[in-house]
Amino acid sequence: MAQKPSIPKGTRDFTPSEVIKRNYIFDIVKKHFQTFGFQPIETPSFENSDTLMGKYGDEGDRLIFKILNSGDYLNKVDYATYSSKNSNALTSKISEKALRYDLTVPFARYVVMHQNEIDFPFKRYQIQPVWRADRPQKGRFREFFQCDADVVGSDSLLQEIELVQLYDAVFTDLKLEGVNIKLNNRKILSGIAEVIGAQDLLIDFTVALDKLDKIGEEGVKKEMAERGLTPEAIAKVEPLFSLSGSNLEQLQALRDLLKDSETGSKGVEELTYIVSTLEELGLQSAKFSIDVTLARGLNYYTGAIFEVGAPEGVKMGSIGGGGRYDDLTGIFGLKDVSGVGISFGLDRIYLVLEELGLFPESIDQSLQVLCLNFGDKEALASLKLVSALRKNGVKSDVYPSNAKINKQFKYANNRNVPYVISIGENELAENAFVVKHMESGEQQTYALDAVLDFVAKL
């Protein structure tokens, strides 16, 4: 019986136009990953469950897609577990594999398993789908691509500087000028918590501070109070709300504020080196600024924290982010491997490029030339012509049947083909072909053995 087909919620089919636009972004990102010396790796779509479980918190564990064991999987389930009819308890007995939840944990696993063949520092990039059993909603999917570049095995701040340059190179090449790269350092946040006497409340403090954009200064203060910060501590935070001036002036203010915290001072020193070097080198089109409210996955990052905002005027969450983490591979038994990395938010970048009309105009021309089909004999000549065009890299085709010419032209229009070629009876007799430029309507005749003259005009 025929079914009316559908796809699972939170997943997407990508049409030719969408794939081509997505690949346009991926290709530019990859090009710059490569010029910056990053190397690609790929890991399996599913991992052993114990590689993934427990790495993303309880909520993460819940959102990991589990794969049912094959065959008579119930055969191995003991009576007690089965009769409890408890989903959680049963899962570990009937499922040994799970779909990748992000690219970071598989990367850590990769580094540990391949440590003897890797030349450190290891700069890797990885562009693959991940899966999360999240509630689907606008812009949130159950399958989506992540696009990460990380360096492991080097604690040099040159890496942080290069990663900012990498963002700049990619967004400049995508013609997305004016993105705002925000920089912070986990050590600065720790230092602030320390000097205001709220070390124990570091997470609460930063979660509240992170909301400055959304709820304003008064809102942040209120939330800090609710989260248990004392009025004295909140008063001491005050200067953060009024940081102003150039990046280096703000850093000077932070230096004063944090002079009694060793950690905080170290954070200011690191950020100063990054910022002053970037100012010396200059960026092509991106802006960068210090943002001490930036927290992003605080428990994870130990040094630099990055986030990229869309250019002014575009309403969109962050289109990229990252930071330094000190112990990526410790979970798998390899200690003291420092890493720093960034990611690109493909789906959001796509939406921004679409909104601003930044995809190249020619991107929808998946076919440059269509040869009309006037019957077997003419089609053979067309096929010879098209073979020559294809050898020269021209995307071209012969209409497969001698359907009515209107129908063939309609196909050419629908596929947005710029040039339509006719080889009819007359042209065949004269060893010629006629090219019609669809936009202008102009026609030009070429000799069949002068294909390259036409190719040269494309």
Added chain:
Amino acid sequence: MAQKPSIPKGTRDFTPSEVIKRNYIFDIVKKHFQTFGFQPIETPSFENSDTLMGKYGDEGDRLIFKILNSGDYLNKVDYATYSSKNSNALTSKISEKALRYDLTVPFARYVVMHQNEIDFPFKRYQIQPVWRADRPQKGRFREFFQCDADVVGSDSLLQEIELVQLYDAVFTDLKLEGVNIKLNNRKILSGIAEVIGAQDLLIDFTVALDKLDKIGEEGVKKEMAERGLTPEAIAKVEPLFSLSGSNLEQLQALRDLLKDSETGSKGVEELTYIVSTLEELGLQSAKFSIDVTLARGLNYYTGAIFEVGAPEGVKMGSIGGGGRYDDLTGIFGLKDVSGVGISFGLDRIYLVLEELGLFPESIDQSLQVLCLNFGDKEALASLKLVSALRKNGVKSDVYPSNAKINKQFKYANNRNVPYVISIGENELAENAFVVKHMESGEQQTYALDAVLDFVAKL
């Protein structure tokens, strides 16, 4: 606790060198898909189970990876099903989604769901992973990429001709010359079964015939007898074993043999048109030949059948195959959509290119230039130089710390870097950089503002 990490059996990590080589193949395949007018689509990694189940036979159903429902999935399982403790019965209650098993069924689903926005004939290509819970063995994986090009909505034999040209274009570009493209037609097999009076035994007949390469003429005859063909029928098959001469001569022999079968004659006519047109057009480096023993998924194909063998002297199964099928989308309710398609066997092509040493030599140079690091001040100058190189598309890097020079050179060697640049104290004073060509050992000095002179030499 640190775990010793591993990956699920039948899956693979791909190292940088492997990813680069795989992408080299994909990129060439894609380039030709595009010049032949094919458009890319992508479908979700998992489909609703009822989209996939029942489409690949019982064995296929068993090999499909099922995804466990999220949350308290046992909550919805009725008492009777649960207490039967039957894996098969439980699966449909606790799993609604399954991983893609091939690209063909999802493509059929796509065509039906998107039929109103597709311009037929629709030439699509799709390169994505598929998953099968097969027993892993040498060369057989649980996750592997398929690489398909299909045309739907046209029954023109021009498509078959173009698909052979496409194989030729791809393998020629991969420098894999002399592949053997074998051609057959399902109608010829049906016709033979008809004229020998074995229509009911068509499958048995073709399964036996397909083994001619492996078990020889006597073996095939023995198997045919075991499968129930009469001695008279087997005697009538005799001429197939001695088909010889050119393709067109073989077709003439088949024409005589099948003159009383309408279906068989139609098959000979189709194949004759394809073969004579291909001989008229000529191929670049591939050979093609008729092979009436070729059956490949007989129940599936209705017209042309293709298979590509590696060049002579390379022991490898088929590296590609395909054919025409008349009713791809009928399973999803869209009737009378004829399709024809081919696929490329990536993993095997990779092994063949590796065996014959056909990957480009430069493919292992993921870094073209490494700048040595002599300390902060020199590194800043190096970073400026590298930024300029990168803007010119040169894959380049600065060693991230001023480690011992031996260690830095070792890294350059391990990464197979052809050029190492030094900017030490002296060079900095003279606004210069020194380039060492690692293979020859030759050194050359350039002015810091003459980066393009160096780029031009790359």
